[in-house]
Amino acid sequence: MTIFGDIKQLAHPYHLINLSLSLSFLVSRYVPGLCEVIFPAEQCGELTMWESEILFFLLVIVMFRSRKHGSRNMIAYISVFNMYAKVCSGLLWFSADPVYGIIYIILVVIHFLIVGEPVYQGPEKVLYFQGKEFDEELGRDKQCVWFMTFFTSWSPACSNLAPIFAKLSAEYSLDNLKFGKIDVGRYPEAAKHYHINDTTFSLQLPTISLFKGGKEIERRPCLNAQAKFQKFYFTEDNIKAAFDMNNLYMECQKVLETKKGKKEEHIKSE
Structure with missing residues (x-):
């Protein structure tokens, strides 16, 4: 698949929402205005040591799994990233506030049940x-x-x-x-x-x-x-x-x- 095909596939709502859920914690911490609504003002714009360690662990896992799963296209790498990033984001939201963690899990489940992953529509036997x-x-x-x-x-x-x-x-x-x-x-x-x-x-x-x-x-x-x-x-x-x-x-x-x-x-x- 060409890079243009990958970009077109990434424009599907499933991938856009998936990526948004994966990056939700980081975006919430670093976007002015949004961060002050969700977190105390002193926490905005920076991560704690534990949060940084979680994200570093995510980076190592994604790099390892991307090498092992046997595919070399953009969709494959982003899919691997999203799978593990959502787990890490769930941990981070729970550590910030259990209520946020529960809301996050509910959103992930709703996304999984309602917005289906795009599937191949061509001929098959x-x-x-x-x-x-x-x-x-x-x-x-x-x-x-x-x-x-x-x-x-x-x-x-x-x-x-x-x-x-x-x-x-x-x-x-x-x-x-x-x-x-x-x-x-x-x-x-x-x-x-x-x-x-x-x-x-x-x-x-x-x-x-x-x-x-x-x-x-x-x-x-x-x-x-x-x-x-x-x-x-x-x-x-x-x-x-x-x-x-x-x-x-x-x-x-x-x-x-x-x-x-x-x-x-x-x-x-x-």
Whole structure:
């Protein structure tokens, strides 16, 4: 996505309100007139040592998570910042006044429930599975190749992958090459079954796995020789290269053409 596309996406009310909530405490402390209404006059224009430490901790966490979550666009970084900044802002508001903290949490919940995050509106061919449904599907048809994304609804990295995965499904989907998703946040048994850490600090969200012949043969991110997860940037080109999607698509297409040819010969012989 270009920088202009990122800016256009950031103009959505969801991102604007999210950013406002994230920066609300700092803005309230440093904007003349507003600060005097909310805080004692002597607190305006400066932060206490504890408040400065909280913000420094936020900066370190955002830098660490931005490097680990596997995306390099503006929306991804801002989404990671907003997620942790809202937690820090909640702590700061509560430390200033518990009433302010409660009001802040109410506003965050209202924003989450009423102003939905913008979602991809283009074509997609993705099937959503619940719990053990995918295991049943693998057992039912072992000839089908599956690209599966294991995700959670609260992860910014998963949200950033969603439109990319949808576009790939529309481009590469065949009768024997399919795309699916499982929300491991809602179905933790699936996370356990496929050995995916679904905690907040997980380096495995999202995870894309390739299943062939009913078995998993490849996944990203994956472990390196030191048994540590390798950083993987979930861009469209990287995913295509990592799973050799063009060749896999041609292989699946040949299988379908062979089956179709045999079926036509059988009909003619009858």
